[in-house]
Amino acid sequence: MRPLTVIGFLGSTLDAAKFGPSRWNKWRPSVALTMHEDLRVDRFVMLHGEGHSRLAEFVAEDIASVSPETQVVRQVMTLTDPWDFEEVYGALLDFARSYPFDPEAEDYLIHITTGTHVAQICLFLLTEANYLPGKLLQTQPAKLADSGGAPGRWTVIDLDLSRYDSISTRFAVDRAAGASFLKSGIETRNAAFNTMIDEIEQVAIRSRAPVLLMGPTGAGKSQLARRIHELKRVKRQVKGPFVEVNCATLKGDSAMSALFGHKRGAFTGATSDRPGLLRTADTGMLFLDEIGELGLDEQAMILRAIEEKRFLPVGADREVASDFQLIAGTNRDLAACVTQGTFREDLYARLNLWTFALPGLAERREDIEPNLDYELDRYAEREGDRVTFNREARDRYLAFATGADAPWPGNFRDLAASVTRMATFSPKGRIDVAGVDAEIARLRRLWPDASAGQGDDGLAALLSAEALEALDPFDRVQLAHVVATCRASRSLSAAGRTLFAASRTQRASTNDADRLRKYLTRFGLEWSALAEG
Template structure:
């Protein structure tokens, strides 16, 4: 048992529970860890204790007199974003717990609480408020965006920082990895959030009409131009212009784009009069623009003008923690109900290299939902190239011995946890490992509390 530290030298743990017996039991655990304790029996009392003592961690029961723990959680996180909150529920409703984690809880426990697990959770999170506040300054993500992996988290943290300015941003990454999702988040986090978001796919614009599409034209500028056309640049006035596949722009149009960025003016086709427009440029490409510059396919001056800030969205194979949360979201979307993946199907999804990235995953899950005609996804419902990687779950464990988790082990852990209603103690028993070992593996997965992700295929 850890030795107690001197009073006042350790963080304060606030226990919010209307059951006095539970409060006293939890308080003993906290005391045994050498930490200080405060108690509250209701939401109102909790608010007063937090304001007076600013605890280092809150154990928050769901069922409270008056307002419930779930009802006060968003307000608590808004007012005290640096205080970690652990949700405690007696009903074993994992959906409720996951929902709480999406709006701010850092962990959850199910009653009856395993006291050893309570100790572990407290030690995992106590004193981490300042670290968590500085580690990620992201606002709550919209429900259609998955960010479980550390790789994608870093991209979004940078995107949030650059969103505060009007500097051009160049978003790099393979096709289907989610470049437009990042671009839209930058707009949503910027001062131009109320303005238009105009997206143009440069690769999809006819070369003969690309200038007209981008810069507009006046009536009579060419055959068929019977009326004035505004164009994408003017349509984005006061907002954000997103040029996808910017590497496909012809050199002649690149020169016009450079002028627009430098002067804030465009000249519609068939006109000699410049038109001022106020826009913020976000550009994206899956091409190597540096190579394009060397070979003369892209203007060097334009490259440096649009590349004030560069973001690289990693391919899905480099952010595997996002695969299952994305698959679950797409499954709900296409099946119109929650779907479950068999351990073998999860193993296949995690093992496949996904050359088409999130877009390919989305298509694979759509196919699976059509073939399954229910809410259970099996390997045979997945595309053949993905289903071929399914396994019975009895692979060699060399990867695990080296400190990594095999795809099958990942799938087995997640499936067992789901079967046990989120109870990690019971899941550990079924898996034949210690509870602490399971918690360690869940940390490695970074998938204990995946948000309800969404379509990042653009």
């Protein structure tokens, strides 16, 4: 067994007793901890003030009589006020830094039964922070009143929470719940996104520094910012409101007034005082979406408000204070904006401590299905009407939504609007294949760059959504060119001669019309339909 050292305060009340044989009828913590048969104490470092030197000497003699193998090391610690937290913590910290700990060679227990409550708290904090590299030791008298001078009981408390299965499990559940909370309960599947949310959850709980959310319009920056605020409220880290503003809407002189407030009479039309968004967010959270749209003057004042929690309202001669936490959002490359001179370098440096880039929906296609269910739930909550897909319709919509031809330029806003339209056009509560096909056609019209960047190739009017989804991008480009050539030609033969101009010169006999007709038949198309088109 490795040597064991116990560190603890002398109990000026609990360890005191009359000088005589009757003292052994009283439970005295410092003496009793050396009397346990199953706890061998090799060294006892006894902390005490100068005023208790006589008691310390007396207790040391009693320890020597019951446990000769225990070396008592008396450590004088003079405290002007043993109930002053700052003084006690500082004195114990100095002791911890100067003591020659050797965790590789011996074990340490920190006795927290004696001493003032302030001393016990400080011992706990220093042990938890590993300044005192040991475990906590708690002792107590025996339960029976007639136990006399029995040593009582002792318990070791290990502050490594990972060793406690139930606590560790609970922390894991709480952490998962926090991440799920930020994702609005959506069971997302994209590994990179889930990792990022885990990081944001840790930052939200452990940091008050500004957070910068980057990503395209509709990627979910605003909703994530709201969830961060709600999470911090649950953790009692903020108590104020969530204040959101789109900086793109703040233009000209009104921007200063909206952000920082103004005094009555500051300018024409200022008929009353206005607190401004920064003061409204006091003790809460301010979300400045599209912060890259702010002017340089507003950026300078925002930077000072972040760093000093103070700013000057328009027309005021006295600063006001507001202690808010900032989340900024942007779809711009702020580093490029700094290079161009449209964004302050010092503000960017202040925001760039915690920067997270939210991917667009097209980069998270595996997350479309769980978000589809989420949007259906939102529709039911909003409209009071539960709408679902039938199996074939759901499969067809997901095949389209997760395919390469669906660019989702508006990201989650596009998806939410799409679900709302399908649900609205399904009065019986079931979205069917016809409803999905109509919505896919509608999305193709709304997305000018759909079909892998080919624009409106006209095929949506000729083929079903299912047939379009079955086409490889290579085949789609080829078919679109054939259809365009047919529509520009006077006859099937003329179209064939144009399309097969090179290969027909290498054949003795040609039948371009028949060759073209067979190609169109593969896709269920006829020349007559194209000619009419």
